[in-house]
Amino acid sequence: MHRDTPLAEAATTLLKELIRNACVNDLTPDSGNEVRNADTLERFFAGTGVAVRRFEPNPTRVSIAFTIDGSDPEAEPLTLLGHTDVVPVDLPKWTHDPFAAEETDGRIYGRGATDMLYITAAMAAVTRDVALSGKKPRGTLTFVGCADEEARGGLGAGWIAEHEPDAFSWRNCLSEEGGSHLPATDGSDALVIVVGEKxxxxxxxxxxxxxxxxxxxxxxxxxxxxxxxxxxxxxxxxxxxxxxxxxxxxxxxxxxxxxxxxxxxxxxxxxxxxxxxxxxxxxxxxxxxxxxxxxxxxxxxxxxxxxxxxxxxxxxxxxxxxxxxxxxxxxxxxxxxxxxxxxxxxDATVSPTSGPLYESIVDTFSDFFPGVPVVPTIAAGGSDLRFARREGGVGYGFALHQSGQTLGNVLDLLHSHDEFVEVADVELTVKAYRALVRRFLGA
Structure with a gap:
């Protein structure tokens, strides 16, 4: 399938490799093997000059951070938290190989395709694009491939927040999930932004x-x-x-x-x-x-x-x-x-529906869906964003889906059999992250 841009092509290619690495977290300390996805990401950033830092609290449970220093120490930083582990599969219930990253009829199938490897791939592609541009952003940009999110982050973002809290900024963070649509009864549209979690x-x-x-x-x-x-x-x-x-x-x-x-x-x-x-x-x-x-x-x-x-x-x-x-x-x-x-x-955590990052998200949504209202919601499950909020920062779920891709559609795909992501949603999320990074960091 033809991709809209080289950036979208890079993200979809990376997504497929992340799926094929099969970093399955069965909630035990020695599962996950996120080192495979960390190594893939490090190869993806090779030659870009970004600062790389790895974290390995347990053998093979590797998180990895890529940082581009900003030109203005006073400018707001931005950290993108993308997790690299996936949940197990019930193989007989799948009609597609869960770790083949098969692309069929505009969809990429695989465990973690929606939760949340397509967002992780988009984050990585946009961060690399900023690095390759040769122009520093105003504020520091960091992308983190986090291990162990599916087991509540004890060997991933949670471990980093406890043991290496200064490894990167927690002030403004983005992660899963957002940008799906609410099906209003009068046929109008609304976009979801996740501002907190139970x-x-x-x-x-x-x-x-x-x-x-x-x-x-x-x-x-x-x-x-x-x-x-x-x-x-x-x-x-x-x-x-x-x-x-x-x-x-x-x-x-x-x-x-x-x-x-x-x-x-x-x-x-x-x-x-x-x-x-x-x-x-x-x-x-x-x-x-x-x-x-x-x-x-x-x-x-x-x-x-x-x-x-x-x-x-x-x-x-x-x-x-x-x-x-x-x-x-x-x-x-x-x-x-x-x-x-x-x-x-x-405890549950929630970020304000105001402030520089929230307003940048709303403005970015408006670029793609002019005049569509934004509806803040609370996630029923957990994400790595709670660690940012506990460290005094704000955290929002951010992605972007085509019209018609409702919140219900997206939630139904999480941890499901034959999990997939629409290629068009990967491309739209890449564009949205690129637009948001430009707006927020001047990159």
Missing amino acids: GAAQRRLTVHGDAGHGSTPYGREQTVGLIAEVARRVAAIETDVASDELWEGYVRAFRFDPATEQALLRGSSYESLGDLARYSHAMSHLTISPTVLRAGNAINVLPSTAHLELDIRPLPGQSQEDIDALLRDALGDLADRVTIEHLITE
């Missing part, structure tokens, strides 16, 4: 009952029955809608009739949002999902201990203490029988 409040609930032989259960408190009742009560929790400016602006962007709009603002009628119902509910609620249940090892032994693990995602302003109180209230008379253990806990 936190983590993982819990393990433990109960104890009577041990014994499976053949003689009479008179014994059965631990499995107890944990089942705990799971039932937790699953029945219904949290209130968190109505704020972001939720209200998001709902109004769909231009529903007044009754539907008011119902959504009150936290009902999610079915009116179609394939965005689940995401929209998650964006507006603390969510609690029982995901792991463990009890017993042998079929003829009554277990004395059982565990229930919960994936809980808080919104900005919802504390870990509030979540424990909610769980204990739901457990009722069983609360004193349940031990609540904190696993991964992270």
